Amino acid sequence: MSPLKITTRDAATGPVLEIFGALDYAHAPELRQLVSVTPLQSGQCLVLDLGGMDFCDSSGISALIAARHHAHAAGADIALAAVPVNTLRVLRIVGLDQVFTLRPDSVT
């Protein structure tokens, strides 16, 4: 399984975290850690771009939820972009497709 790689950039709407590789039990804490130190201002939108993510288990889902808590605590919004089909299926089963704003494409 490919290890996790996360790149951060700033878009007009707020920070964008691009996630590559596996968001699993071993690696999900890295996303949690990174999100917790990502500065967010009220009214911004934190975008997690999952286009390069090739695996996500329940630990990964937990990290996404933790990111949502972090964004809301800062008065910001959160969106998931380019969610892979397998992950989208899981998000639907657990009802999270209604909780997260989903964007079809990555933000440029």
Added chain:
Amino acid sequence: MMGRTEQQPDPNDPDHCHDGQASDAAFAALLEDSADDLYESAPCGYLSTLMDGTIAKANRTLLNWLGLEREAVVGRMRFADLLSVGGRLYHETHFAPLLRMQGEINGIALEVKRADGGRMPVLVSSVVKHGSAGDPLLIRTTLFDARDRRAYEEELLRGRRAAEEARRQSEADRARLQDALAVLQQSLLPHTLPSVPGVETAAYYHTASADRLGGDFYDVFPLDGKRFAFFLGDVCGKGPQAAAVTSLTRYTLRAAALHDPDPVAALTTLNHVLHERYTGGGDPRYCTAVFGTFEPDPATGAIAVQLASGGHPPALVLRADGTADFLPTPGGLLIGILPSAPFTAATTVLAPGDTLLLYTDGLTEARTGKDRTSLYGDEALLDFAVELAGESPHAVIQALTGLLDSFGEGLDDDTALLALGVPPTDPETRSTE
């Protein structure tokens, strides 16, 4: 200032052209001069005895160790008299006989008594000197000071005892921890499923890892005289934190169901409890679960099932007529992540021969295929269920247990299975686990 010249035997010799010769002579003289001194002041004890052990000669080093004057020792004591009681015994039974037999003996650890009453560990070697006719004349013995060595050995022993004690302690700790884990694990699952008149129940729990408490759970319990409740779910994560959520979830659902058995109400209560307990800590904890109630109709034998799902894969219904289908509960949210969450309800009636199957996603997420990259998936499970339709809950669980076994290494998550239904043919009440 110490200088080389001061070590010369004749520092007053003014003739420097004889310097080389003079220092050679001085060196030889030093050696010659030290022969007695070497014996008396050697860094080991020397001892010569007659064949009966009577001490004939002893050097200064040994006398100093013993704290005795030469006159008190030579001709008056035997070698064995210098030894501690244990040493004397050993000397008599082993040392002396071996020496007589072999003519020499090396490196025996003994203790000598000192005049002040103390003991001093020594390493003793002896050799028998023979006369020209080959007859034994006397015994030469050296004694090495073994105090440092003894201290070192005792230090080693102490270290080893400490290490052994630490190991015993850690093994005891581990055993206690395993006992505690086993008790906790047992508290997360029902010991046996209750006997329900006219209903057969069966369950199976696959533990992916023996030493990590699992996060799947299930239960079946009576609500009142007529109705029963059941649930099955999956807590995110593993280990003690997940087990704590599992425990909280299990007992919250049991209590909530007694208060209000409506499935959506029970899940809503659980959602409140989990969200209140785990929100804000930066470590969200949640679970997925199907909760339901059923009520057997004694007249028809059918049971009416009401259930609701929070983020859990849909239940399967296997019909007596050989069909099977999911009982969809779309839109139900993970339990515990939001202060209020939607839960989706569904109902069904199980006639004789029908079975309701609940499972956790360890089953559908099992990795299959040669390189373990595909997931088993919903469709394969549905196909498998169609083949089992009409079988009893017990037979369905048995077949699925076989399926889980066939995944081998591909099954890397805990998996819980719970089936309940009306037995197809057997009119007797059965309840199996």
